[in-house]
Amino acid sequence: MIRRSRRTLPAVLVALVLAAGCVAVIVSLAQRWAGVPEFLSYDTVARELHATTWNEWPVLVAALALLVAGALLLATALLPGRPGVLPLNTEDDMEAGVPAGDLRALLRGDATTVDGVDSARITLRRGTVRAVVETGLHRGQTEIADRVCAVLSNRIQELGRPMQRVQVRVKGPEEAAGSRRASRLATPPARAEAEASR
Structure with a gap:
């Protein structure tokens, strides 16, 4: 759908x-x-x-x-355009979907509930949720990336897995501090990966 x-x-x-x-x-x-x-x-x-x-x-x-x-x-x-409505995998095989704009807004709101996150930008591309979150903290960016990744993955699971993967990038207050990334599959078993780029 x-x-x-x-x-x-x-x-x-x-x-x-x-x-x-x-x-x-x-x-x-x-x-x-x-x-x-x-x-x-x-x-x-x-x-x-x-x-x-x-x-x-x-x-x-x-x-x-x-x-x-x-x-x-x-x-x-x-060529096919970007999907406007993403299909949900329901247990009773009923056809259902979620508008991409509503999903972005929902995930953005979920990401900003994590402690230390000041703002979040969400993009949906090729079955992957990409989140770029900004924080004013100088430390703990890896933990923030993991927490945001877990929150977004749980939300994707609750909705019926309209996307397959979640990737999170955390931008700190200084470019010299680098950024932290986390990646998690949105389908069980969930696997999380975190890496630092400098």
Whole structure:
């Protein structure tokens, strides 16, 4: 029950470009029919197009731009978007899901309940919850990383395991202090790993 994004932005952009072209043609035809000076003269456009040859650089640039735009639109249509709703594994095999935005907000709130955590940023990518938490403490960052990892893993278990792994990175008050990382599987048996990077 994974619901993907609907690619709204590319569709809106294509619709706006087509609508602008249609409006320009309609306005030009209406002005020509009314006998007033045209905003976009058909005769001028036709004369410029007939005077342009295929090997001129404006034609090549326009063709390349259209080719790139078409390839991007095709890739956008074929490749799956980010999931908007993540499936939950329920015991009674009932189809259920949790919105990705709600899951991020819930996990962010859980991470900030851990002592020593000032703020948290949550991202969901490829079955992994990545949490970056900030602390004002100079010591105990490894313990904070392990505690946040455990709290988030427990929440994932309670929800029905919409994600498979939890990774936590703790940022201290000074870059010289380095950062602490913890990683835990969200499915039993849970395994925790903590490492320090300097």
